[in-house]
Amino acid sequence: EVQLEESGGGLIQPGGSLRLSCAASGFTVSRNYMIWVRQAPGQGLEWVSVIYSGGGTYYVESVKGRFVISRDDSKNTVYLQMNSLRVEDTAVYYCATQSDHYESTGYYSVGYWGQGTLVTVSS
Amino acid sequence: DIVMTQSPVTLSVSPGERATLSCRASQSVSNNLAWYQHTPGQAPKLLIYGASSRATGTPARFSGSGSGTEFTLTISSLQSEDFAIYSCLQYNHRFSFGPGTRVDIK
Numbered sequence: 001e002v003q004l005e006e007s008g009g010g011l012i013q014p015g016g017s018l019r020l021s022c023a024a025s026g027f028t029v030s031r032n033y034m035i036w037v038r039q040a041p042g043q044g045l046e047w048v049s050v051i052y053s054g055g056g057t058y059y060v061e062s063v064k065g066r067f068v069i070s071r072d073d074s075k076n077t078v079y080l081q082m083n084s085l086r087v088e089d090t091a092v093y094y095c096a097t098q099s100d101h102y103e104s105t106g107y108y109s110v111g112y113w114g115q116g117t118l119v120t121v122s123s
Numbered sequence: 124d125i126v127m128t129q130s131p132v133t134l135s136v137s138p139g140e141r142a143t144l145s146c147r148a149s150q151s152v153s154n155n156l157a158w159y160q161h162t163p164g165q166a167p168k169l170l171i172y173g174a175s176s177r178a179t180g181t182p183a184r185f186s187g188s189g190s191g192t193e194f195t196l197t198i199s200s201l202q203s204e205d206f207a208i209y210s211c212l213q214y215n216h217r218f219s220f221g222p223g224t225r226v227d228i229k
Binding site for chain 2: 035037043044045046047050058060061094099100101103105107108109110111113114115116
């Protein structure tokens with residue numbers, strides 16, 4: 001059974017740093033893409049970052065240069081290092097990975113989600 | 124970046140009625156479009172992938188259609204557990220979500 005468990009959220013002052021962790025079980029993170037998605041209070045879902053199985057990483061424009069996604073294959077864990085945090089980064093952060101549903105296009109939707117961890121940036 | 128829009132923002136429907144939700148992409152995403160159901164405090168649940176394929180466990184009353192830039196999610200007969208927020212996601216080029224449609228009880 002695929003499980004994702006986020007940790008590392010909390011209250012942090014503007015300009016501070018946090019590292020979120022996503023511990024995976026039931027699959028190997030290095031074989032899937034792993035993404036971070038956030039949901040600010042009263043807002044919709046926003047994709048934040050992805051790390052592909054080949055190691056390529058990408059970010060939404062608003063976090064480029066501040067956030068870094070990485071993975072530790074030995075721990076089957078993905079991380080999101082968040083630096084220079086801003087009030088507008090306040091959100092529930094979800095870790096997620098691709099679904100099991102094979103698509104002939106070769107693309108995979110996001111199928112599995114963690115329960116999320118709350119990050120509050122406030123002075 | 125691909126921008127996703129959804130309409131309407133809120134849809135008020137009576138139980139048993141049909142609901143039709145729309146999602147539009149700023150450029151073609153082929154069929155790489157998924158629909159999610161979510162409620163406050165809960166992780167999103169995959170309903171539809173590949174624009175029209177039901178995910179495991181998705182009831183048959185949910186159907187998806189469309190390709191390219193225009194997509195539709197239809198709930199044929201709303202049940203009480205269907206009142207939630209529905210978001211579309213394109214995964215053709217990186218990822219981007221629509222802002223969501225809230226389906227509430229009329």
